[in-house]
Amino acid sequence: MKNKSRFWIIFSIILVFAAGVIGGVFCEKFLIPKRYEGAERKPPHRPSLERLARELGLTPLQKEQIREAFKRNEERLKELNTDVHGHLQEIRTQLKSEIDGILTPEQRQKLEAMIKKHLPERKRRFEKGGEESIQKQQQEKDKGGKK
Numbered sequence: 095m096k097n098k099s100r101f102w103i104i105f106s107i108i109l110v111f112a113a114g115v116i117g118g119v120f121c122e123k124f125l126i127p128k129r130y131e132g133a134e135r136k137p138p139h140r141p142s143l144e145r146l147a148r149e150l151g152l153t154p155l156q157k158e159q160i161r162e163a164f165k166r167n168e169e170r171l172k173e174l175n176t177d178v179h180g181h182l183q184e185i186r187t188q189l190k191s192e193i194d195g196i197l198t199p200e201q202r203q204k205l206e207a208m209i210k211k212h213l214p215e216r217k218r219r220f221e222k223g224g225e226e227s228i229q230k231q232q233q234e235k236d237k238g239g240k241k
Contacts, residue, residue: 141149143164147157194202 143157143161146152146160152160193205197205
């Protein structure tokens, strides 16, 4: 009788463990959104003009007109990008100021150490990814932090 109940207890524990493993794998694979693919992750690839031409069957005239449209709008996009990064920098600076007002001097020193430790890794990731606009943002942040 003892052996039978011992068997069912052990069997139940193994069954619950297996269900947990299967549930965890299922959740990770299908239910939890993947936010980070690792440091090697690159920004979403935008289709090139050549790919658009190939997939849409563009004529040479259409291809040239699209190229000109990109050129005409490039400066506006750069300005918008600069404005957005400027506003983000202002918000970060205000947030940092508010947090500094809450923290004790010792906590502020620890926070500064944490930030300094984090910056080189962040720079390395962005440089490796080749994201010029994000690098510019980081440089602006560095300039803001030195003031």
